[in-house]
Amino acid sequence: MARSWWGWGNVEDAVRGAELDALLARARALAPGELTGHEPPDVGSLGVPATRLAPPPSLAGLCSADPADRAAHAHGKAFRDVARNLLGDLPHAPDLVARPRDERDVADLLDWCSGDRVAVIPYGGGSSVVGGIEPRFADGRPAVTIDLTRLDRVLEVDPVSRAARIQAGVLGPHLEDQLRPHGLTLRHFPQSFEFSTLGGWLATRAGGHFATLNTHIDDLVESMRVVTPSGVAESRRLPGSGAGPSPDRLFLGSEGALGIITEAWMRLRERPRWRAKASVRFADYAAAVAATRAVAQSGLNPANCRLLDAAEALVNAGVAVDGGVLVLAFESADHPVRASLDRAVELCRDHGGEAPDEPADSDPASDRWRSSFLRMPYQRDALARHALIVETFETSCTWDGFDRLHRAVTAAARDAIRDVAGDGVVACRFTHVYPDGPAPYFTVYAPGRWGAMVAQWDGIKTAVSEAIAAHGGTITHHHAVGRDHRPWYDRQRPGPFGAALTAAKAALDPAGVLNPGVLVPAP
């Protein structure tokens, strides 16, 4: 399999043939546009500028100045990244891509970069959707991208405490492959699972497939080991601790700006043996939201509790419904879960939900949604090649403010789509739900103009981000801050906390080389 340099995943898995024809037919109905196909440029023809850096001889063997390698590390995997790659617009490729073999190499690379004031971009799978791995700096300084994917091993398993010491550069499938012989699993499955790493999940506080309880990777961390320019920070393995502010919490979500995570002890579980799932249809969206809240507040803690609005249900689950579809699933390694599912369905029926009396082993609506979920990034790329804007944004808010936020954000998105593209669709689903609020996730489909799609998307994104901020939501529930969310993050976080974070950055990274401009202003 060959990795695509410009888009998602493997080249061989790209959408083509009958799948492409069917996708384009659906796209025409959603966002009527020209839909002319464009080929991605040949990476060799992009004229990536020559590197400005010569590594010390001791590190030269770890570093690649190959233009194609640098181009493939220049952008993350958001729509605006893919669109810029398709246009061959890569002004900020890293000067070098370094691939450390062990923690000593990581420390040596940091020493060199700190001494020479060279920017460092920690890089896992490169699936950032917020400009987090893009060497885009106001002062245009040279950059080394440190690709951590050679640190890819499970080093130790503690079956008694059910935990493992894992290197940070391991990609999702390889991590699970190494845990399987032990009968254990991390069970953290973000949509990007196949092409993202443990270190990336920790550095961005990624959200996995669990819709309740252990929603974020944070909940699965026992301890972390982080290499900073000021030394190695390793926390104790503890199931819980009240000894002051948590060191792990400082590095979770630090987005490569405070240090490079090299290892973590992660909490594991047994593979689930009991599963039950159902989808519940609603004629009214407000009733569907009320039912979802009832389930979220019931203490039943379903593994999946994703409310699809009517547009999302139609596009991605093939279900025509006026209000929405709630996809529910329970799983356990320890006990049957059918009773929990029955109780959740009962709560939904109290709010007018309709579900079959006997949930089957397979539920067509949730099965269709799941397979479409896994193909979505590939389909997004195929549509981008046909000048269609397909992108997502997400937030979370408390239940009491959801209705206002949802109305305001949807209206802002529709207005912005009309201004920049004429026609389009906004769909919403909940990715995670908490007792006190949901995490709504919006998808936009709009016809783009080839060459102008990035500016069109940026117009929509600015409008919806303003609406989210004005209605009390967070600028990101699980997609991180990166460079793209900084203006809103700066407004969201308390001022004294921002000052403390800047001081922590100065203590850990005195030369200010680690991912400059991410989380706090570049010095």
Ligand SMILES: Cc1cc2nc3c(=O)[nH]c(=O)nc-3n(C[C@H](O)[C@H](O)[C@H](O)COP(=O)(O)OP(=O)(O)OC[C@H]3O[C@@H](n4cnc5c(N)ncnc54)[C@H](O)[C@@H]3O)c2cc1C
């Ligand atoms: C199609 C698609 C689906 C997605 N689905 C989800 C989802 O379901 N849930 C979710 O949370 N996110 C999702 N994302 C966003 C992205 O996958 C996550 O942010 C993921 O955690 C990034 O992991 P990565 O290994 O690719 O990190 P990268 O993209 O390489 O890096 C992300 C950030 O972390 C830093 N970083 C990476 N590794 C380290 C390290 N070892 N030490 C310190 N800093 C490091 C980088 O500098 C950067 O700031 C999705 C993205 C795409 C494109």
